[in-house]
Amino acid sequence: MQQPEAGDKSRSLPSPCPPQASLTDVSFYTRRCITDDLSWSLVTVPPLTELCLQHIAHNFENNPILNDLLPEHQKKVVEKLSTSLPLSVTANRVSHEEYWKRCCMERWQVCxxxxxxxxxxxxxxxxxxxxxxxxxxxxxxxxxxxxxxxxxxxxxxxxxxxxxxxxxxxVDPKEEGHDLSDAEDEAEMGEVxxxxxxxxxxxxxxxxxxxxxxxxxxxxxxxxxxxxxxxxxxxxxxxxxxxxxxxxxxxxxxxxxxxVDDEKIKLLARSLQNHPRLLELDLSHNLIRDHGAQAIGKLISHSKLETLNLCNNQICHLGAQALAQGLAESSTLTSLNLRLNFVEDKGGEAIGRALLTNTSLKCLHLGSNNLSEPTAAVFSQVLAQNTSLTSINFSCNHLGLDGGKQLLAGLANNKTLTELDLRHAEVEQETDFRIHEIVWANREAVRLASLQHPSTEPSE
Structure with missing residues (x-):
């Protein structure tokens, strides 16, 4: 074998492959690349589809193409949409409930x-x-x-x-440069x-x-x-x-x-007469008196009202009589609330007589109306004849001992009344207890009947 010459340094270099390394050892030839982001990995690189969806979400205000995407892609875009986007962009384009849930939760504490x-x-x-x-x-x-x-x-x-x-x-008229010549002009401006x-x-x-x-x-x-x-x-x-x-x-x-006073309720009542779909009217805590109640009485008989709430107004016996006339002519009203008015016995008796013919009313609230024994006497007849009433409230009145006994007598054969509130009505305790027994028995009978014959009416 020929020996290398003394001056030939290249021939004296060691072999690039150590004796112990095999030509098939790939790891020896692999170059290591260290990135600035230590968490970087090929595994975390998002697919092109994901990058496109992120771009669509980011530019949604200028190019809202949500409906052009596949359903699964729409959902991903919606998840990335900002809740601060203009409603003109999202209102008629985004129907996904999850987006609107985020909008609500970010804006209001109670949802x-x-x-x-x-x-x-x-x-x-x-x-x-x-x-x-x-x-x-x-x-x-x-x-x-x-x-x-x-x-x-x-x-x-x-x-x-x-x-x-x-x-x-x-605005102060003086600041606006107006010259008010008299008090009438000032009052007119104040009304505006x-x-x-x-x-x-x-x-x-x-x-x-x-x-x-x-x-x-x-x-x-x-x-x-x-x-x-x-x-x-x-x-x-x-x-x-x-x-x-x-x-x-x-x-x-x-x-x-x-x-709301009489004049205003007259105008509203005329507008609501013959309304095709109105079912519930709540005018509680206003200033309605007898003339306003008369307008409401006409409304009852010329509408499809089912629930009427006139709690805490200023209706006296004339107004109650007008309401009773409307009640007698109504076939749809199921609930009437007259609590905290001033109907007294003349009004209470009129409503009671209307219930001798009315077959639709189920709930009646006459609490705090200064009623006494004459009203109880009429309602004794009502309880004996009426088969639609399920709840009556006479609380905070002055029915007295005789009034309570008359209601008890009327309940003797009643099977439909399931609630009769006589709190603070000055009824004898024993009478109140016996009335409660009858009402409770009716309630239990209704409950058992509903268990044996559940309603089969289709829900809307």
Whole structure:
């Protein structure tokens, strides 16, 4: 073998492959690459599809192509959408409930979706619209805040509960440069500043609205309290009457704690007569007197009302007699609440006589109406003949010992009454106990009958 020359250094270099390394040892030739991100791995590199979906979600406001995606891809995009996107972008494009649930949970602390037909989207739009209306200041707030929202929310709003209406900001006439010549001009200007937001255009644009709960009140006015903040003006009433008359799907209408008097209820009652779908009317805690009750009596006989609440008004016996006449002619009313009025015995007797012919009423509340033994005598006949009443409340009256005994006598053969409230009605304790026994037995009989023959009526 030829030996290398002394000056040839290249021939004296060691072999690139150590004797112990095999030519098939791949790990020896692999280069190591150390990245700045220690968590980086080929496994964590997102697929191209995922990158595309992230891009769509990030640019959704400018290019909302959600409906062009596959269902599984739509769900992933919706999970990444921001809840701060404009409603003009999401309202009619995003129907996924999980997105609207996030919108609700991030905005309100208490979210009971069962009050909104288990629909998070409905909850969001109803509460969002309610918040705008509660803080709307006429002549100050931009009306487009409401008008622009109508085409976005009209398919989802079923119920509105507005417990506050703010009046316009009253401007000092001197600052505006007006010269009020007399007190009449000043009074006229003061009246203008009392009117609230006109609901007519909004309500008539909500085709699915079924429930409307209104309170013309101001919450948390603090040291700025003024009586005119709580006025429900004639113009407010006129606008509202026109609105509810045109809201043909309205089933429940509540106007409470709003100082509604006789003149205003007459206007509202005329608008609600022959309403095709109205079933419940709540006018509790207002200022309705006998003339207003007469208008409501006509409404009872010319509508399909099932529930009427007139609690805490100022109705006396003439108004109660008018209501009794409407009750006698009604075939749909099932619940009447007259608690905290002043119907007295003349009114109580009239209602009792109406129930001798009425076969629809099931629940009657006459608590705190200064009733006494004559009313109990008439209702003794009612309990002996009427087979539709299931609940009567006579609490906080003056029926007395004889009144209680007459009610007991009327219950002798009654099998339908399951509740008779005689608390603080001055009825003898033993009589009250015996009445309770009969009512409890009726209730148990009804319960057992319902177990043996469960209702088979189809649900709506």
């Amino acid at each position: 009971d979706v069962s009050n909104y037909g288990d629909s998070w989207k409905r909850m969001f739009f109803e509460r969002h619209l309610e918040n705008i209306l509660k803080f709307f200041i006429p002549n100050t707030t931009d009306p487009d805040q409401v008008l622009d929202l109508i085409p976005l929310c009209q398919d989802y709003v079923r119920k509105l509960e507005i417990n506050q209406f703010l009046p316009p900001l009253q 500043y009392k009117h609230h937001y006109n609901l007519k255009e909004l309500i008539t644009s909500l085709p699915h609205l079924e429930e409307l709960h209104l309170i013309y009140d101001v919450k948390s006015c603090g040291m700025n309290f003024e009586w005119n903040l709580f006025n429900f003006t004639e113009l407010d009433c006129s606008n509202l009457a026109s609105a509810v008359r045109m809201c043909r799907n309205l089933k429940v209408f509540k106007l409470t704690r709003s100082k």
